[in-house]
Amino acid sequence: MAETAPQSETETPTEETPAPADLPIAPGPDGVPVLGSTLALFRDPIEFMEVASTHGDVVSYRVAGQRFTAVLHPDYVEQVLVRDHDRFRRWTGDERASVFGDYAQEGLVLSEGEQWQRQRQLLQRAFTPEKIEGYVEKMASEAESRVADWSDGQRLDLQSEMSSLTLRLLCRTLFDLDIDERGDAVARAATALNARAGSVLSFFPAWLPTPTNRRLHDAMGDLEAVCADLIAERQAGATERDDLLSLLLAARADGAEMSEREIVDQLVTFLFAGHETTALALTYACHALGHHPERFRRLREEVESVTGGDPPTLRDLPELDYTEQVVKETLRLYPPAYAVFREATEDVAVGGYRVPEGTKVSVPQVRVHRDARFYDDPRTFRPERWADGFEQRLPDYAYFPFGGGPRHCIGMRFAMMELKTVLPTVAAAVEFDPVTDENLAFETGITLQPADPVETRVRR
Ligand code: HEM
Known part of the structure; x- marks a missing residue:
């Protein structure tokens, strides 16, 4: 049982924090012997975090033999992601057992230090407001x-529909490419990555010959081959292009240190990070709107009055206030990135507790976004709820669907633009007759996955 220290619901960190060594470890659920909280967490991540929060705003628990600390108050979220970011590095699994298996190690999500800085600076050029606006x-x-393509009365698996849409859209915008015949390789890799991340297997090395790991290696092998082909095609092509792939290849041509491996890993990273998350957001938005017909009607009325029922243009977007509220509420209630993870690189004091060096720190949107205090x-x-400047009145980091620091x-701007463009286009054309119950069960993967297919019928 962990020692406890005073911690009230309204406590906020003070300037004069005692030395970490003098502080106790945060309290938390005991879990079962050996496994700790592993089963409870994988069974229902939202419920697990809700129960954990009864122990306070800084909570310890164990998963697969490793100590985790979750920070559940916006002040501590800001401390970990922003104020003390140099004392917490991104954690995506052990060196020997990353959630990504051994893949995409040199892509932007997994790179560290100087390599990450160089990559981020370069890639940022593909995400300037002007570039993103050109994609609408x-x-x-x-x-x-x-x-x-949807016919009247058709029954849709929303996640699979939205995944193919967001993947095509990503490839058309960032890679100037029609992905049709290669989309399957990306989809299979995304499924395999989530299957591994969503099981306790992610704490064991990816070389273990389990069925999940084998599927991962097959799918990632195919995806890497697709990426290598794309690079070769682009290098052989005569046409000058102005997209993310050209940016990477041009950087190499200019003498930047960028290996073939780094470019492949970057493509794998963006193909995954850039379509899975937005597909989930659209899935959850359409699901929720199907269960709230009066809100759906309001969205449609807005679209009709602003765009006349046509897909929105760049000029329409600032006028789509209610659409933006729907997007924000979806990312609050169903944050596709349900938590971000860090590892303490030294002993740190958080909220009156010691977070020892090496502790994995979970910063769960899925809990903070559902906190009744906010x-x-x-x-x-x-x-x-997002009308009338609600967001300005929220404490910083009570809402952080895109992380912080x-x-x-x-891809934040890209994602917001995409959601604000796709949703009105969908709402202008069809209505939803949900098949799946409003209350969804979730699984952890790399992203917040629905445990069962989210289905709806469409009416044109
Ligand atoms: C609704 C959609 C999205 C959500 C909720 C989301 C969420 C997040 C979050 C929370 C992080 C930070 C992780 C951390 O701090 O550890 C992140 C990082 C990242 N996202 Fe997104 N994302 C979305 C869309 C996109 C899109 C469209 C792209 C690319 C086109 C993208 C590419 C990335 C990349 C490459 C990183 C790593 C950045 C770095 O480490 O420098 N994301 N995303």
């Missing part, structure tokens, strides 16, 4: 053609 038309046209009726989908999501 392609985003809308991808959404329009996907929706046109959100009324936190489990209800209520986009209107130097490693915040590089």
Whole structure:
């Protein structure tokens, strides 16, 4: 049983924090012997964090023999991600057992130190506001053609529909590429990565010959081959392009240290990080709107009055206030990145507790976004809560779907633009008749996965 220290619901960190060595370890759920909280966490991550929060705002638990500390108050979220970011490095699994298996190690998500800085600086150029704004038309046209394929009364698996849409859209915008015949390789790799990350296996090396690991190696092998082909095709092509792949290849041509491996890993990283998350957001948004017809109607009325029912243009986007509220509420209630993880690189004091060097630190959006201290009726989908400057009144880091600090999501603007373009396009064309119950069960993967297919019927 961990020692406890005073910790009230309203406690905030003070300037004069005692030395970490003098502080106790945070309290938390005991879990079962040997396994600790492993089963409870993998069974239901949202419920687990809710129960954990009854121990306070800084909570210790054990998963697969490793000590974790979760920070559940916005002040501590800010401390870990922003103020003390240099004392916590990103954690995605042990060196011997990353959630990514052994893949994408040199991509932006997993790179560290000087290599990460160099990559981030370069890649940032593909995500400037001007660049992103130039993508709106392609985003809308991808959404329009996907929706046109849906027939009246058709039963859809939302996640699979939205994944193919967001993957095509990502490839058209960032890679100037039609991915049709190669999309399957990406989808299989995404499924295999999530299957590994969502099981306790992610704490064991990826070379163990389990069925999950074998599927991962097969799928990632295929995906790496697809990426190598894309690079070769681009190098052989005569046309000058202005996209992310060209940026990487041009950087190498200019003498930047960028190996073939680094470029492949970057493609794997962006193909995964750039479509899975937005597909989940659209899945959850359509699911929630299907269960809230009055909110769906309001969204549609807004689209009709702003765009006349056409897909939105760049000029329309600032006027789509309610659409933005729907997007924000979706990312609050169903944050596709359900938690970000760090590892303490030294002993650190957080909220009156000691977080010893080497502790894995979980910063769970899935809990903080559902905290009744900051959100009324936190489990209800209520986009209107975001009206009238609600976000400005929230404490910083009570809402952080894209993380925070130097490693915040590089695709944030891209994702917001995509969601604000696709949703109105969908809403203008169809209505939803949900098949799946409103209350979803979730699984952890790398992202917040629905435990069962999220299905709906569409009415044109
Ligand atoms: C709704 C959509 C999205 C959500 C909720 C999301 C969430 C996040 C979060 C929370 C992080 C930070 C992880 C951490 O601090 O450890 C992150 C990082 C990242 N995201 Fe996103 N993301 C989304 C869309 C995208 C898109 C569209 C792209 C690319 C086109 C992208 C690419 C990345 C990359 C490469 C990183 C690593 C950045 C770095 O370490 O420098 N994401 N994302």
